[in-house]
Amino acid sequence: xxxxxxxxxxxxxxxxxxxxxxxxxxxxxxxxxxxxxxxxxxxxxxxxxxxxxxxxxxxxxxxxxxxxxxxxxxxxxxxxxxxxxxxxxxxxxxxxxxxxxxxxxxxxxxxxxxxxxxxxxxxxxxxxxxxxxxxxxxxxxxxxxxxxxxxxxxxxxxxxxxxxxx
Amino acid sequence: xxxxxxxxxxxxxxxxxxxxxxxxxxxxxxxxxxxxxxxxxxxxxxxxxxxxxxxxxxxxxxxxxxxxxxxxxxxxxxxxxxxxxxxxxxxxxxxxxxxxxxxxxxxxxxxxxxxxxxxxxxxxxxxxxxxxxxxxxxxxxxxxxxxxxxxxxxxxxxxxxxxxxx
Numbered sequence: 001x002x003x004x005x006x007x008x009x010x011x012x013x014x015x016x017x018x019x020x021x022x023x024x025x026x027x028x029x030x031x032x033x034x035x036x037x038x039x040x041x042x043x044x045x046x047x048x049x050x051x052x053x054x055x056x057x058x059x060x061x062x063x064x065x066x067x068x069x070x071x072x073x074x075x076x077x078x079x080x081x082x083x084x085x086x087x088x089x090x091x092x093x094x095x096x097x098x099x100x101x102x103x104x105x106x107x108x109x110x111x112x113x114x115x116x117x118x119x120x121x122x123x124x125x126x127x128x129x130x131x132x133x134x135x136x137x138x139x140x141x142x143x144x145x146x147x148x149x150x151x152x153x154x155x156x157x158x159x160x161x162x163x164x165x166x
Numbered sequence: 167x168x169x170x171x172x173x174x175x176x177x178x179x180x181x182x183x184x185x186x187x188x189x190x191x192x193x194x195x196x197x198x199x200x201x202x203x204x205x206x207x208x209x210x211x212x213x214x215x216x217x218x219x220x221x222x223x224x225x226x227x228x229x230x231x232x233x234x235x236x237x238x239x240x241x242x243x244x245x246x247x248x249x250x251x252x253x254x255x256x257x258x259x260x261x262x263x264x265x266x267x268x269x270x271x272x273x274x275x276x277x278x279x280x281x282x283x284x285x286x287x288x289x290x291x292x293x294x295x296x297x298x299x300x301x302x303x304x305x306x307x308x309x310x311x312x313x314x315x316x317x318x319x320x321x322x323x324x325x326x327x328x329x330x331x332x
Contacts, residue, residue: 021236022236025235029235069191069195069256070187070188070191070241071243071244071265075236075243076242076243077237077240077241077243090235090237
């Protein structure tokens with residue numbers, strides 16, 4: 001995974017655009033469910049991602065970027081999506097924040113591994129800088145997650161909550 | 167998850183569009199790596215998904231569809247994406263076919279659960295029909311997967327291939 005500078009910049013722009021799009025969805029969803037406090041968090045994250053995307057685009061300038069495949073930059077789906085619990089999972093602010101955190105963490109690991117493996121000095125420098133920004137996002141989300149009540153477990157999530165065998 | 171007809175049709179259109187987009191990416195990727203046989207499979211799947219999408223759109227007619235969130239219809243990312251193995255995973259035709267199969271299977275389970283839980287007779291009928299189409303796609307992909315050589319395991323995948331401790 002030793003990228004050229006155009007390859008790396010293409011990934012960085014796409015990752016930030018994806019994050020901005022997803023945060024906007026999450027903000028709208030929280031607003032629709034009358035959770036204004038968490039909606040504000042996601043709107044802030046949307047703005048940070050857009051600003052970072054614009055900074056990277058300024059760095060791109062006239063460099064021509066390669067086309068990427070969706071799986072090279074898209075956020076993962078929430079883990080429960082395929083299950084029978086259906087589409088209500090993300091309505092819980094706790095779950096939406098954890099979902100965002102998991103994807104920020106993934107971006108951080110991505111940037112770190114690029115920084116470690118690249119042979120291009122400019123890619124190394126930028127990737128290390130972006131990894132540290134993602135680490136700050138993870139830390140910010142962690143602070144929010146600590147303040148949000150965790151949804152009550154069902155027996156599916158926690159086998160110990162099952163009634164004891166008598 | 168008892169959808170109204172517009173809610174169900176919105177999901178079905180989005181799922182088919184997503185499948186068509188992903189199959190096109192996979193077809194282009196296989197072609198770029200000179201695997202014409204597997205590229206043809208993915209181009210066929212692209213066309214089937216587009217045809218199915220157009221049939222569903224014809225059924226929609228003038229019905230106004232709700233906006234969906236990305237996690238309600240998007241394919242999952244390949245499982246290895248966050249790992250250090252980087253972006254080469256999908257170049258292997260076996261892995262690309264397995265990835266497609268997993269997402270078709272997820273769509274099948276989705277349609278089945280809608281068919282089972284809906285209280286709307288038309289939604290029940292359509293969802294059961296779409297589930298059966300997805301099951302056919304899974305079976306078609308299984309036939310292809312059976313013909314494709316499995317990539318050789320690395321020690322990361324298979325701990326037993328590690329050299330013995332002496």
